[in-house]
Structure formats: structure tokens, C-alpha cells
Amino acid sequence: MPFLSTTRHALPYVPTGGQDRVLLDISRLIDSIRALEIYAPTKRRMLVHALWEVAVTTGNFYPRFRSQSVTRQVGAPIQRDHIFQKNRIIRRLLEDPQYSSQEAVQNAQCCVVTREEHDALHRVDPLIDGFERYEAANIVYLDMLQ
Numbered sequence: 001m002p003f004l005s006t007t008r009h010a011l012p013y014v015p016t017g018g019q020d021r022v023l024l025d026i027s028r029l030i031d032s033i034r035a036l037e038i039y040a041p042t043k044r045r046m047l048v049h050a051l052w053e054v055a056v057t058t059g060n061f062y063p064r065f066r067s068q069s070v071t072r073q074v075g076a077p078i079q080r081d082h083i084f085q086k087n088r089i090i091r092r093l094l095e096d097p098q099y100s101s102q103e104a105v106q107n108a109q110c111c112v113v114t115r116e117e118h119d120a121l122h123r124v125d126p127l128i129d130g131f132e133r134y135e136a137a138n139i140v141y142l143d144m145l146q
Helices: 019-035 040-057 068-072 086-095 101-107 115-121 131-136
Strands: 065-067 077-082 110-114 141-143
Touching: 019 040, 019 086, 019 101, 040 077, 040 086, 065 068, 068 110, 068 141, 077 115, 086 101, 110 115
Parallel strands: 065 110
Antiparallel strands: 065 141, 077 110
């Protein structure tokens, strides 16, 4: 069952109470996972899950960042998209000891886009990341923070 845009997507984003504490907990969890001497694919899966917890904590399908299309097209199939590519965040966490878990948590925020926009984002040169990727895909994104 697909998730669909609603009139609620046009409303401002208001962070939930305790959100900062949960994000700090996720950062600590990431540090703990990084320190574990476990099978590399297991470590990777655990880090992926931790990054998805950032998406859930920061609004899930009603996050701070949304495409303009999502806010205007009620009933459109939508998807969450990591603004900074999740695989690149994971790679940095595993390979770069200077890359902090706090930066990874900040970079793990999502933008809700239409399914068509999601497909367009995946056609962009994979070396382009962050909001530059949205610009390359001709997607107007909005910061809905109140």
C-alpha cells in the first residue's frame, strides 16, 4: 500500500518534544555500532537501521523538507528520500574515523518527494549529493520548519 500526499503536507513542520534527545541517542548508538567488532555486513545493516530511525524521529512522512509537488498534489504517491545518500553516509561512517556520528545524524534527514521525483533523483549522477541532487533533478524542495 503506497503512502499518499495529504493536505497535512502543506502544513509547517514542528519538531516533536524530546526530538533532540532521541537524535542524541541515535548518535550514541551509531558510535556504539561503529566500535563493535562484528561481521561487516551486520554492522552495515545496523547503521542503516540507525539512519532510518533519524527519518522516523524527524517526522517520518511529514519531515521538515518536502518537495513542492508533495505539498500541492493531494493523493500523489510519495516516498522518503535521504537528502544525502544513505550509502555514502554509511561508507563514511565505516571508513572515516573523523566523520562524526552527529554529522551523520544531521545528514540522514529525509525529504518527502513524489514517486516520479524519487525516480528522477535516482537518475542523477551519483557523485552529486545533498540538495544539489534535487536541483540537478529539477525538484523544488521546501524547508517547512515553522
